[in-house]
Amino acid sequence: MSTHPFPNSQRIASFREADRPAGAVNGRGPAGSAREVTLQRVLLDRPVPLRPLYWTLAALSPLAPCPPAPEPGPVLRIPAGAVLGFDTYFNAFFEGNWRARTALGTLFLRLDVSGACTLRVTRRTAMGETLLLERRLEGGPVRVPIPDGAINFRQHGLIAFSIGTHEGPVEVRGGAWVTEATPRPVGLAAVFCTFNREKDIAAVLAALTSDEAVLSRLARIHVVNQGRPGLAEHPAIAPIMARHAAKLRIIEQANFGGAGGFGRGILAAIDDPAATHAVLLDDDIRIEPDSMLRMAAFFGLATDETPLGGHMLDMVQPMRVYEAGAVIRDANWSFHPQHHGLDVSDPGNLTALVDPRAIHFNGWWCLGFPLSLVERLGMPLPVFIRGDDVEFGLRLYGAGVPAVAMPGVGVWHEPFYLKLGSWQLYYETRNMLVAAALHLGTAPRGIAVRMARALLLHLLTFRYYSAALILRAIADFLRGPEILDSAPAALHASLNAIRERYPAESVPRGVVLPDHEPLSPPPHRLAWLTRLVRALAESTLRPTNPGAPPRRLEMAAFGWTRLGRMDCLALETWWDKDLPVLRRSRESFRALIGEAIPLLRRLLREGPAVGARWREAFPRHRSVPFWRDYLGMPPAEPTAEERAAFAARTGLGAASLGTAAE
Structure with missing residues (x-):
């Protein structure tokens, strides 16, 4: 066969x-x-708490009071003497990636307004702001050409518009940024991997299927369920399934982690004649549905195989970008999320997004790519969770098709700082060792030093469970690529056994605790070395004090150089309901150091040979036949x-x- x-x-x-x-x-x-192609719609009806990301309202005269805001909806009624601004994250047009990566022709702004008003269109570059045009409108549908005339890409930027009212109110009925083109056919296959998040996945499916324009651009929605069986019959899902049976497909399989779930969805897209592109999306996001329409338009005009990533906005602080793609520094594998913490509710901050930044990868909270890349470069690796997106991104980057992160294409996602100290550290460490062996070319000594630093960082801050996970990750990396051949259930269960050896402890937030006065940061290298020797001696020699009460320490001061002589701390994170407690243990420190020293020696000595084995197995683990066999699927x-x-x-x-x- x-x-x-x-x-x-x-x-x-x-x-x-x-x-x-x-x-x-x-x-x-x-x-x-050619025909008119909608690149992105002007969005008017989004929730009030998110309004600064879509439009702003100000008085026409700086001396007049701000008029009352119109009710959000499909039509916005602007009172007289007001300016409705669309110089915002989701409604401005960031032309950099469009000009560089697509066959974008003349750009037009299409508007439908009623009543006399003044339209002002501006292009803001990284170098400053240039007025494009100001035009009096009398109402009705209009299509305004946006002149390019750029002689250098630095003259491209952020294009936005505002509508000013004078004699009376004006209604804005809709609008879009459009071009004239003949796009290639695009069939987006939206791929979700879910695990026991029925309400979350129901919410994002409802958001996508309730917008007919968005739904029309989706060839299929594949939901791979790896949690409780019977997702299609869940009360929150069944009505959506009934209405959209032709578009929505739910696939039940055992838990192969996020990598296995997304891998199964990619295979489903490959098998679907209507699909040309896959978009990987997390199940617990809140999505701006127009992101799908914008991705489809981008791929329809793309001149190469560029993967397109969406920004991750912080679900806890929804006006801030958590990450817009990331760069990895080879020297120490440090991750540098782009535009981290940028407040995009302030139009002045949007200039930072004008110049597209080069990235190594974009996370799979929202990443779209042509299926031709899978045909050419292979599937992601079956690494269960964490790091599959990093490896895949580095692979694409090395092949000359780096992803771009597009402003205005975005999802809200739970920020990673809510997940500190979890079992996921095992996968992050093991999978980064794999990615380094495959793509980063890090010297054996550099790998060993990197792991030694990570271990000491956790051991000297009493995070023994995390240190044990790192050690297990190193040991499993040294076992070689054969670890990926077996179903992951047994391995994942063994991580729970490590947790039992180092049980978590917490204290209710309402308990009043004495504060710990952190030491000042060491002023120079000699002071840093002295403090390190003292911390190692304290951890190795001073007996454990199991009854020591916790002292409160602010997260900003959490670091081994600032702890001093301390036995128990309650970490003041502003996001945890209860404060995590970390307790010093001489016995745990000695046991883990005793395990770490020979393991790090093995990593230094055997690392090059093990890395060669990972590279040798790489073509097989990324092949479609391997994946079909790994997931128990029949060959096509x-x-x-x-x-x-x-x-x-x-x-x-x-x-x-x-x-x-x-």
Whole structure:
């Protein structure tokens, strides 16, 4: 039986010269027959708490009081003497990635207004602000061309508009940023992986399916359920399934982690004749539905295989960007999330988003890419959770197709600072060791030093469970790539056994605790070394005081250099309901150090050979046939037409069909 990995490969959009949008000139500007393409809609009806991300209201005169805000809805009624501004995160048009990565032609602003008003359109670059035009409107639908005329990409920027009212109120009925083009067909397959979050996934499905324009751009929605069975019958899901049975597909499988869930969804998209692109989305997000429409428009005009990432907005602080893609510094594997903490409710801060930043990867809270990339570069790795997006991003980056993170394409997600000290640290550490072996080319000594520092950081702050997870991750990395061949359930269960050895402790937030006065940071290197020797001696020699009461320490001062002589601390994180308690244990410190020293020696000595084994197994673990077998799926049997299309496209004989992508 054939094991052809891409049964619908002739339907997967490619980006060869012949596949550019019809009439495109050098892949840039459309020529000949074209139609109006909506790039992004002007959004008017979003919730009041999020209003600064969509539109602002001010008085026309700086001396006049601000008029009352209109009620949000499909039509906004602007009172006389007001300015409705769309210089906002979700309604401005950030043209940098569009100009660089797509066949974007002339840009137009389409508006439908009633009543006399003044339209003001501006382009703001990283160098300053330039007025484009000011135009008097008398009402009705209008389409305003936005002149380009740029002689250098630095002249592209953020394009926004405002509507000023004078004699009387004006109604804004809708609008969009549009262009004239002939886009390639795009079928987005939205892929969700979910685990016991029925209400969360129901909410995001409702958001996507309730918007007809968005739903029309989705070829399919694949929800891979790895938690409680019977998701389709859940009271919150069943009505959505009944209304959208043709679009929505729920796949039940055992728990293979986020990597296994997304992998199963990618395979479903590959098998779907209507799908050309996959969009990976977390189940616990709140999504701006227009993100899907914008991604579909981008892919329809794209001149290459660029993956497109959405920004992650902080669900706890919803006006702030948590991450807009990330960069990894090779020297110490430090992650640098781009635009972290940027307040995007302030229009003045949006200038920071004008220049597209290069990134190594974009997280899978929202990442879209052509399925042709999977055909060419393989599937993600089956690493259960954490790091699959990093490895996949580094792989694409190394192949010359780095992802871009697009302002105005975004989801709200639980920020990672809410998940400190969890079992996920095991996967983060092991999978980063794998990614380093495959892509980063880090020297063995650098890897060992990096792991030693991570261990000391956790041991000297009494986080023995975390240190034990790091040690287990190093040991499993040294076992080699065979660890990925087996179902992950037994491994995951063994991590719970480690937790039992180091039980968590907390204290209610309402308890009044004495404060710990942290030491000042060491002023120079000699002081830092002296403090390190003292901390090691304290942890190794001073007996444990099991009855020591906790003292409260602010998170900002949490670091081993600032603890001093301390036995028990309650960490004041502003996000935890109860304060986590960390208790010093001489016995745990000695046991873990005794385990760490020989393991780090092994990592230094055996690391290069183990890394070579990971690289040797890499093509197999990223292949579609491996993934089908790993998940217990039957191999896909290609049709005669698919065999012929494969042979025509690749120049290989039909007999090669089963092994070409392996």
